[in-house]
Every structure is written in C-alpha cells, then in structure tokens.
Amino acid sequence: MPSRDSDTHLSIPAAHWYRSLAAAGLHNPEVHGPARYWLQVEGSFTRALQRRCRRRFHVDVRYQGFDFPTPEEARRLRQPPRRYAWIREVRLCGDGEPWVLARTVIPLGCLEGPNRVLLNLGSRPLGAYLFSDPHWHRGPLETGVCRLESPAHPRLARRSLFHNGADALLVSEYLLPTLYQSSPNPDL
Numbered sequence: 001m002p003s004r005d006s007d008t009h010l011s012i013p014a015a016h017w018y019r020s021l022a023a024a025g026l027h028n029p030e031v032h033g034p035a036r037y038w039l040q041v042e043g044s045f046t047r048a049l050q051r052r053c054r055r056r057f058h059v060d061v062r063y064q065g066f067d068f069p070t071p072e073e074a075r076r077l078r079q080p081p082r083r084y085a086w087i088r089e090v091r092l093c094g095d096g097e098p099w100v101l102a103r104t105v106i107p108l109g110c111l112e113g114p115n116r117v118l119l120n121l122g123s124r125p126l127g128a129y130l131f132s133d134p135h136w137h138r139g140p141l142e143t144g145v146c147r148l149e150s151p152a153h154p155r156l157a158r159r160s161l162f163h164n165g166a167d168a169l170l171v172s173e174y175l176l177p178t179l180y181q182s183s184p185n186p187d188l
C-alpha cells in the first residue's frame with residue numbers, strides 16, 4: 001500500500017488479511033508470540049496503549065484528506081472502486097516512540113450529521129470518539145501479515161470495521177516491533 005511517509009520503516013506496508021489469528025499464524029507464527037496480546041486486545045486500542053505508557057501517549061497525524069481507498073479496502077467496505085473517502089494515517093506513540101501505524105478509511109456516508117467531527121479530529125485519537133458514541137459498534141478483528149521490508153518494519157497488523165447503522169469505516173493498525181518486543185503485556 002502506498003504511504004505518504006518518507007521514513008520507510010514507518011510507512012504502511014502491504015498486508016494479507018486473515019479472519020482468524022490461527023489462519024494468520026500459518027503464514028507467520030510470530031502471531032502466537034508477544035504480539036498476540038496486541039493483536040487481540042479488546043476495547044479501545046488507544047486505551048490499551050495508554051495503559052502501556054509510562055509517561056505520555058500521543059497521536060502524530062501523518063496524512064489526512066480525501067483520496068481513493070485501495071481496491072482491497074473498497075471491497076472490504078463494500079464500496080464501489082474509486083469512490084473518494086476520508087483517509088487518515090497516524091502514528092500512535094508511547095513515551096515519545098512510534099508503536100503503531102494506523103490507517104483509517106472513512107467513506108463519505110459516515111461523514112454526515114454529528115459524524116462530520118471525524119474530519120476535524122486532529123491529534124485527538126479516533127478511538128476516543130468511536131468508543132464514546134453508542135451508535136458505533138466494532139466488527140470482528142482480522143489479523144494482517146505484512147510484506148516484510150526491514151526488521152524495524154511492521155510485520156503484523158489488525159483491523160476491523162466499525163459500524164454505525166448501514167455505514168462502516170475501516171481501521172487498520174500495524175504493530176511496530178518496539179511495541180511488543182520490550183514488554184509484551186501492559187499488565188506485566
């Protein structure tokens with residue numbers, strides 16, 4: 001997937017998506033290692049990362065604007081190809097270090113009424129909005145196996161649709177190895 005980031009190991013990689021962790025594990029057994037906690041953690045991912053921080057959590061917005069989703073994203077969202085969506089790419093950083101790269105595709109239908117606020121999130125985490133509004137419901141998590149580009153590059157990812165009535169947006173989170181290689185579980 002093309003990414004706007006010039007820092008190559010911090011750019012969003014191409015990934016294959018699997019409906020279950022077990023299916024992804026056949027392609028990369030690393031899903032059963034320390035990353036597993038992060039691939040499966042329920043509730044807001046932002047909250048889980050904040051619990052892992054010693055000092056400060058912040059969202060570093062790398063890109064946001066209207067653009068075309070990839071063909072695979074459009075299929076997952078059941079959108080016709082080449083229809084504009086609001087696309088947001090961020091780094092989720094803990095204690096000053098990037099831990100996760102996230103890409104969110106928000107079809108135009110999700111941006112009506114009060115959800116127009118999604119256009120102006122800035123560095124406020126998307127999860128804080130989605131999990132505070134009872135109209136949004138998360139669908140099942142998928143596990144992504146990324147194309148390997150360098151040792152510091154994300155190798156594993158997770159994504160899910162968030163539904164609001166007939167509308168849905170797609171949130172994909174790519175784990176940087178620094179997140180799970182030092183301390184796999186925030187409760188440890």
Ligand SMILES: C=C(O[C@@H]1C=C(C(=O)O)C=C[C@H]1O)C(=O)O
Pocket residue numbers: 043044045046047059088089090092102103104124125126127128130171172173
């Ligand atoms: C969906 C969530 O929101 C997080 C915040 C994001 C953002 O601000 O763009 C992107 C991905 C998420 O990990 C969450 O916290 O679960």
